[in-house]
Amino acid sequence: MVTLDVRTLTVPVGALRMLEVVLTCISFSLVASLGHNSSSYWAWSMFTWCFCCFFTLFILIMEFTSLNAKVPISWDDFTAAFAMLATLMVLAASIIYPTFFSCSNCGKAIGATVTSCIAFILYAVEVGLTRAKPGEISGFLSTIPGLLKVLEAFVACIIFISLDSGFSRFPGLQWCVAVYSLCFIFALLIILFTICRVLALVPIPLDKVLTGYNVLAVLMYMTAVVIWPLYSFQNNSRPSNCNHCSWDNQVVVSFMTCVNLIVYIVDTIYSVKLVFFLSPV
Numbered sequence: 714m715v716t717l718d719v720r721t722l723t724v725p726v727g728a729l730r731m732l733e734v735v736l737t738c739i740s741f742s743l744v745a746s747l748g749h750n751s752s753s754y755w756a757w758s759m760f761t762w763c764f765c766c767f768f769t770l771f772i773l774i775m776e777f778t779s780l781n782a783k784v785p786i787s788w789d790d791f792t793a794a795f796a797m798l799a800t801l802m803v804l805a806a807s808i809i810y811p812t813f814f815s816c817s818n819c820g821k822a823i824g825a826t827v828t829s830c831i832a833f834i835l836y837a838v839e840v841g842l843t844r845a846k847p848g849e850i851s852g853f854l855s856t857i858p859g860l861l862k863v864l865e866a867f868v869a870c871i872i873f874i875s876l877d878s879g880f881s882r883f884p885g886l887q888w889c890v891a892v893y894s895l896c897f898i899f900a901l902l903i904i905l906f907t908i909c910r911v912l913a914l915v916p917i918p919l920d921k922v923l924t925g926y927n928v929l930a931v932l933m934y935m936t937a938v939v940i941w942p943l944y945s946f947q948n949n950s951r952p953s954n955c956n957h958c959s960w961d962n963q964v965v966v967s968f969m970t971c972v973n974l975i976v977y978i979v980d981t982i983y984s985v986k987l988v989f990f991l992s993p994v
Contacts, residue, residue, distance in 0.1 A: 721776040736832040737766040743825040761806040800836040869897035927981040934974040
């Protein structure tokens with residue numbers, strides 16, 4: 714039996730989510746009215762606004778009808794992971810879309826950017842409201858290590874949409890793509906298994922396994938930080954007629970590789986601290 718819970722719409726998080734639905738829908742509609750573009754960055758921005766609008770509305774409906782209590786997943790982990798992911802995705806769309814597709818006379822594009830930026834702020838506030846506080850019992854994905862896992866997967870997605878087929882020319886670049894793919898898959902599995910409550914069934918000390926994985930990921934990303942720019946930019950200066958060309962995409966990949974290395978280092982330090990210094994005796 715469905716029980717309507719009006720309070721879920723009147724609490725601060727519920728009000729934020731309703732505004733997020735409206736703003737992401739406006740951004741999507743404004744850009745859609747301008748016509749289709751074949752760029753992967755345009756597709757990413759449109760997917761972001763559509764994805765965030767749909768899942769935010771889905772969360773609102775599930776909590777309003779109290780159906781969230783009946784689904785066989787960790788609902789707190791799901792909503793915390795989604796809020797973090799939506800924050801990062803909308804932030805990226807708010808930067809990428811105006812960079813590639815806006816101009817001083819593009820009224821609809823500017824409007825879409827403004828509403829997207831406001832939506833990003835709202836999602837960031839939601840992350841702050843739903844993040845686990847020290848000493849609070851909550852799901853893994855609402856803690857700092859859990860949020861870092863979402864961030865690692867997101868940065869890998871930005872790397873993937875910036876890749877082109879040129880990496881297949883050099884084994885070194887192929888290794889870098891393998892690093893991005895393996896680390897992304899593992900982070901995604903952790904997120905999905907946490908939401909589906911599978912990790913609790915694993916008969917091994919999972920915290921130590923995750924710490925070991927983080928150390929390995931740091932070492933792998935350290936190689937990618939060196940190898941990717943070495944093969945991408947050696948004897949390959951920026952073309953004079955380059956306007957958001959593939960050379961710029963290589964810069965994006967290099968930069969985001971460094972960003973993910975930093976995130977993995979922070980994740981590793983935090984994991985080591987939790988496992989070896991704060992674990993109960």
